[in-house]
Every structure is written in structure tokens, then in C-alpha cells.
Amino acid sequence: MSSKVLQDIPRMGGLDDSPRGRVLRAAAHLFATQGYERTTVRDLARMVGIQSGSLFHHFDSKLDILSAVMEEAIHYNHQRMRQALVRARDRQERLLALVHSELEAICGPSGEAMKVLVYEWESLPAPQQQALLALRQAYEQDWLTVLQEMRDAGELSYEPFLWRRLLAGAIAWTHSWYHPQGRLRLDELAAMVVAMARAGHAPTAAGDQRARIPG
Amino acid sequence: MSSKVLQDIPRMGGLDDSPRGRVLRAAAHLFATQGYERTTVRDLARMVGIQSGSLFHHFDSKLDILSAVMEEAIHYNHQRMRQALVRARDRQERLLALVHSELEAICGPSGEAMKVLVYEWESLPAPQQQALLALRQAYEQDWLTVLQEMRDAGELSYEPFLWRRLLAGAIAWTHSWYHPQGRLRLDELAAMVVAMARAGHAPTAAGDQRARIPG
Amino acid sequence: MSSKVLQDIPRMGGLDDSPRGRVLRAAAHLFATQGYERTTVRDLARMVGIQSGSLFHHFDSKLDILSAVMEEAIHYNHQRMRQALVRARDRQERLLALVHSELEAICGPSGEAMKVLVYEWESLPAPQQQALLALRQAYEQDWLTVLQEMRDAGELSYEPFLWRRLLAGAIAWTHSWYHPQGRLRLDELAAMVVAMARAGHAPTAAGDQRARIPG
Amino acid sequence: MSSKVLQDIPRMGGLDDSPRGRVLRAAAHLFATQGYERTTVRDLARMVGIQSGSLFHHFDSKLDILSAVMEEAIHYNHQRMRQALVRARDRQERLLALVHSELEAICGPSGEAMKVLVYEWESLPAPQQQALLALRQAYEQDWLTVLQEMRDAGELSYEPFLWRRLLAGAIAWTHSWYHPQGRLRLDELAAMVVAMARAGHAPTAAGDQRARIPG
DNA sequence: AATGAATGAGCTTTCATTCAT
DNA sequence: CATGAATGAAAGCTCATTCAT
Numbered sequence A, B, C, D: 001m002s003s004k005v006l007q008d009i010p011r012m013g014g015l016d017d018s019p020r021g022r023v024l025r026a027a028a029h030l031f032a033t034q035g036y037e038r039t040t041v042r043d044l045a046r047m048v049g050i051q052s053g054s055l056f057h058h059f060d061s062k063l064d065i066l067s068a069v070m071e072e073a074i075h076y077n078h079q080r081m082r083q084a085l086v087r088a089r090d091r092q093e094r095l096l097a098l099v100h101s102e103l104e105a106i107c108g109p110s111g112e113a114m115k116v117l118v119y120e121w122e123s124l125p126a127p128q129q130q131a132l133l134a135l136r137q138a139y140e141q142d143w144l145t146v147l148q149e150m151r152d153a154g155e156l157s158y159e160p161f162l163w164r165r166l167l168a169g170a171i172a173w174t175h176s177w178y179h180p181q182g183r184l185r186l187d188e189l190a191a192m193v194v195a196m197a198r199a200g201h202a203p204t205a206a207g208d209q210r211a212r213i214p215g
Numbered sequence E: 001a002a003t004g005a006a007t008g009a010g011c012t013t014t015c016a017t018t019c020a021t
Numbered sequence F: 001c002a003t004g005a006a007t008g009a010a011a012g013c014t015c016a017t018t019c020a021t
Helices: A019-034 A041-048 A052-057 A062-087 A091-107 A111-119 A126-152 A160-176 A186-197 A203-212 B019-034 B041-048 B062-087 B091-107 B111-119 B126-152 B160-176 B186-197 B203-212 C019-034 C041-048 C052-057 C062-087 C091-107 C111-119 C126-152 C160-176 C186-197 C203-212 D019-034 D041-048 D052-057 D062-087 D091-107 D111-119 D126-152 D160-176 D186-197 D203-212
Strands: none
Touching: A019 A041, A019 A052, A019 A062, A019 A111, A041 A052, A062 A091, A062 A111, A062 A126, A091 A111, A091 A126, A091 A160, A091 A186, A111 A160, A126 A160, A160 A186, A160 B160, A160 B186, A186 B160, B019 B041, B019 B062, B019 B111, B062 B091, B062 B111, B062 B126, B091 B111, B091 B126, B091 B160, B091 B186, B111 B160, B126 B160, B160 B186, C019 C041, C019 C052, C019 C062, C019 C111, C041 C052, C062 C091, C062 C111, C062 C126, C091 C111, C091 C126, C091 C160, C091 C186, C111 C160, C126 C160, C160 C186, C160 D160, C160 D186, C186 D160, D019 D041, D019 D062, D019 D111, D041 D052, D062 D091, D062 D111, D062 D126, D091 D111, D091 D126, D091 D160, D091 D186, D111 D160, D126 D160, D160 D186
């Protein structure tokens, strides 16, 4: 189906040229472009350059591969986000660090793995979901901490949790339209999202409108 | 698997109790909760209360059912959005109308069909995608018109197309966390999104930060 | 592998020409001659004259087919044995009825199914074993009743349960050497087994030998 | 699956602690409890404490291991039987020696290997069967010699070959119900079988019954 | 229209065996 | 001798679709 070869796939940090790393890179690509269910283990093996039976020396099952792709995506990007956070010197920089890290996660080399994380979440059986949820929540906690700082400083009138969900959607959705090689640079995109994030301090105007919802 | 019965599924307007309507409602529910690939035509037939072979008297193929679910979702919600738009009297009300309509599309009775539209888009072969794209673009055009009005009025410094994409993501993502029976009312959520939408008039501050992206 | 066709396989009573009956007859033959594990569902389907996928309209799994073969074997033969028992007028005739019925079960048309019952018992998962064990025990009870009668009449000095096990082995083993078309008639064979069965009244001689076991 | 370790498996004489002996002991146990087909070479290697690839330094194939288990079973038990035979001083003692030896073969340390010999015989391809058949026939000849002596002495009215088959079945079947630690001692069991064996001198009574087979 | 048995291609997974190290 | 990654054929099973009734 896809005629892409493994060499062309962006190499998310941490995935080396070991068989395991090669499988995970190919899986992220195929699961993201064709979906988990429509990707056969033969597709995957062909892209890696091995026989389908050999996949099962490295992973217990196809689901195990999916789970590993997701775990790598979270680990890698949480680590990168933390590094960016510690470099930031004030609230404003921390917000930008979060936004920029997450955009890079989605639009950069780990983008396909992140798409898999979002789109194939329900392909995972509940037990594996639980294991990954712990990692996802640790990641989200770093966001909530910064938004809570903003709230404490009077820069955010809404619940940090709710505000984060809206921002998460805006950022996640970029996978469907943002092209790294296009005219819009990633830092410009980050600036737009930061502008959105900083718009949470005017609840009164919104409140006024409540009475006027048409329909 | 799912013990839900067809009666419990919210009835998106336009889908009557004809066999066709019953199939589409069941399909929206099953495709949204289990995914298109993991839903078998037997699952679908069982929920409708017929035999699997009988589905093919109403639809040519399983893909045809998917396509119809998506088309209904777009049609129904575009129609509702237009009705809200004509009731709105000024720019501000039109923006609210768009936001509120789209939130209702995603969090209301058509929510499952909308989730299918987003999550199973790549399950559609290119030809059917093309047919639906025309409908989606007509829908998007109404958004772009209002955002362009804002831009013309100096209320938006960014490209309407880009700004719309960010808002679309924020709104679409609500399917994963907003509960209609929760404490947050839909009009309050709409107010938050409108606040985001109106934050596009301050590019300078964001521009300042460009030089300071960490990493 | 086997070039036998379904028509050549003896038709155990109760298995008609329905798809289910045809599958069970073919399965009894293949499982008995090749073993359960070495028989593929494709082998089975080929002998029945259908596609392998079609097997699964009639049975949930290959194990389900094995289980059904065994259950038919027990049911059919228990029924035949009961009919023979009620025709018998005294103890001696009852013993002969049991022996002759069981020999017919093993050397007659149900012989292959009986061989499967013995040889593939451990292929069944414990839950299905339990279900069949209830049937087997009802069958064994009829044997024990007659042997207990003999014991009460002073014709058997050993525990009926133990004596039955020895006789069961002698009878079951005939599947490996008795040929219905050979010189030995089944009633002659039955007479030999009955002679064995009636040899249980001389424990003293055996007791004498106990002290003289060599080695 | 099985948590038994190699040390717990009874050590049939002749199988030392060489790699070959260890493999054969583990194989007898696994083939007897799980069946040949359901036992993987990995199962076997794990129990022996080596890697699966290493098995093939000692045996050409999995079938070769099966064949060796069977050959050891016959050799070992034929040898033991011969030793018991030479110690026996008359016809009656020789019969007891045969019965007792065979019961020990089946209920003693070589029991699992004997079960494999019976239950997995059809797993062997014809050529290997032929090789083993020569050994089995030599073993059987010793039985037939003693039974022929009995016949010559007027103690057996039936064909020795047929009588032996019935006795063989009674003895072989003990593997399924006799527990060495139970209340029944092996010499008591042997006495019961000898009683059966000596019941072959009264064909007239059995002959009388021939006319009365019900059904 | 509705049925439901049948199809047959295709799926994930298993596993004895090989072989470079 | 031992390892263990790799092979590749074959296994049981699934499922959208067809079609005679």
C-alpha cells in the first residue's frame, strides 16, 4: 500500500536501529497513515524488512506493538517538555515552553506516534490503557501546574482543567493541517496558540453573551 | 459486546424509524464507540434487529454505510448552523452562533456521527472522501466568512483559515471530555471558546516572544 | 492425506445428513485416524465438501467439534446399552449385554468416535471435560450396578470399581486389533470377555501368590 | 504451564544425567501429560534448562525425540521382564512375572514413557513405526510363549494371541486409574489380572451364552 | 424485502528448524 | 556444544458479501 521506505520516516529520538526501534518506527508510520486495524503484521514486517513471524520475537502481539508506540510517544515528549520547562524563567516562558513542546511533539518527528496515541486509543484493551493513563496524567499535571500559576496570578478566570482541554484540542488538531515545510513557522504557530491561552482572563464579556444564544 | 439498545441512542434529526434511519443511528453509535473496522456487519444488524444479509438491501456495502453516516452528520449540522446564523444580528452573535452550533453538533445527539466523521475519515476511499469534502468545504466557508468579517473589522490579526483550524480543534476535542450532564453548561463552554476566538487581535505580544523560544 | 470419502465412513446412528451430522462423521474419522491436533479444519472441510470458513457456521471452534463428537459417542452408546439391558432377563444376560454393547460401541460404526473419546480426552479443556464426565459417569454407573449384583451374589470377590476398570481396558483395547471382517465373530469375542469378567470369584489363589512375586 | 521440574520426574533406569537422558525424561513427561503435538520444543527445552535450538545438537528432530522415548520404554521394560522371567520357576510364576512386570512398566517410573508409546504411536511416521515394531514383537513373543505353554497344558482354551490382546488392554488401561500411593498395592492388582488371565479355560459356559445375545 | 448458509480471501499467531556467532 | 534471532509455512478463525429460497 504505502511505498514509503523505513529510511524516509522521521526518527523519533530514542528509537535506534535495533530491530525493536525499527519496528516501532514503521508501526508509528503505518498505524498513523492506515490505522491500526487496517495495518497487517505483514505490512509492518515488509516495511521493516523481516518476515512477519519474526515480529513476534520482539513483541508478544500486534497490540503490544501499538502499546509500545504509544508509550514511546509519551515518554519521549514528556521528557522533552520537562527539559524545555526547566529552561523557562518565568510564567510566560513556561506557557510558551509547554505550547511549543506540544506542537513539536505533534508536528515534528514524533507526530505520527502522537497521532496513533490519539486516534488508536480505543484500540487498546483497558489494562494497557490504565498503564498508559498514569503516564499521560503525569504529563497533564505539568500543564495544570502552569495554568494554575496563571490563575493564581489573575491571568486566567476559567478552571485550568477546562482551559487545558480546549488548548489540547487546538494543538492536537494541528496534525491534520500544519505542514512543517509550509509558510507558517512553528514558532509563529506557537505564538497564535499562546495568544489563545492568554485569552482566559475576560469571563465577563462571555458571561454577557450567555443570554443571547440564538436557537 | 455493547448491551445498549437502539432506543437508547440519541436520535439525530433527520434519521427516522425507517430501516435506513435505524441502521444509520446504530452505525453512528457502533462506529463511534468501537471504531469502523472493529464493528462487524453482524454487530450492526444485531443492534438494528435484522440479519446481516439484510443490510445489503439498504446499502451497497459497509463503506457505503460509513459514508452515509458522515454525510448525514454534515448535512444535519450545516443546516442547523445556517438557521442559527440567520438569527444572529451582528458579528458577535454570528461568532457565538457558529461556536454554539458546532459544540452542539459534537456534544449533542449528532455527537457520535461527528466523532465518526473525524476519526474514521481515513477509512473512506479517496472517491468518497472527495464527495464529502465538497460538503465540508461549504460548511467551512460559513466559518471563514465570519472570521474574515472579524479580520476586516480589525478584530483578528491572523489568517482566518489558520485561526479557524485552531478553533476547530478546540471544539472537536470536547467530545473526549465534555459531559452534557456535568456542571459545565454548554453555553458556558461556548463562552469560553468565544473568548478564545476573540483573542486573535494581539499579535504583537506573541511576536515578542518569538525570540525567546527555549530549546 | 486420507483419501477416504465421507460416504465410506460408517454412519453412527443419530448423525444424519445435515451439515452438522456430516461434519461430525468426518471429524470422528479424521480425529481417530490422524489425531485431533494433526487434523486441520481444512482437512475436515475438504472431506465434508465445504469451505473451511463454513465450518464455523455450525460450530464455534474446532474444540467444539471435538466435544460434540465425544458427546454423540457417549449418548448413542449409552442409549444402545440401556436398550440391551432392559432386554436381559437375569444377571448373566445383563453382564453379556454390557460387554456386547461396549464391544459394539468400539468395534462397530461408533468405533472411531469412541477412539476419539479415549485418545483425545486430554485435548479437551477442563470445563468441557466436566460436562462430559457427568455423562460418562452415568454410563459407568450402569456397569457398576451389574457388577455389584454379581458381588452380592458371591460371584465377584473384588471391588466392582476395580474390576470394571480392568474389563474396560480389555474392551477398549480391542479397537487396536479386532477386525469385524476377520475370523473372530463379535459374539465370540464377547464370550471371551465375559469369561474374564466371571473370573473374579477366586481371590484366595491370587492371595497365595502374593508372597511369591519375583523381583 | 506445567510447573514441575525435571528433578521431580521419576527416573526410568537407563536415562542418566547426560543431556540426552535429561531430554528424554522431560519429553516422556511432557508428551504424556500434554501430548506430543501440544508440547513445543520450547516447552521441552525450558524443562531441561537449555535453549530450544540446542535440542537439535542431540536429536535430529522432534520426531526423533519421540522415537527415542518409545525405544527406551520398550528396551528398559523388556529387559526387566526378561530378568523376572528367568527368576520364575514354573508356568504359574512366569505368568505372574509377565503381569507384574508389565504393571510396573505402566504404573512405575517408566509409566509416562509407556503412555507415550501407546498414545502417540500414530504420531510416528511409518518407517520409525517399523523399526519399533520389531522390538515390540520380540517383547510380545515372550508373552505368547508363556500363554502357549498354558494352552498346551490345557489351561487356556482360547487363541493365545487373542487372549494376550485382552490382557494387554486391561493392563495398559491401569495408567488411567491406578495410583501407586493408593490403597491397592501393585501385587494385589497383579493378582487380579492373573485371575483374569487364568479364566481362559472355561469356554463352554461362554459358548452357551452365544445364542442369547440380546439385540 | 428478508433470510441465513455459504463463500474464500485474509487475518494474527505458532512453531520446528536453521545458522551465524 | 550452546545460543537465540530469524525463518516461512501453516494453523485456527473472521467477516463482508452473495444468493437461493
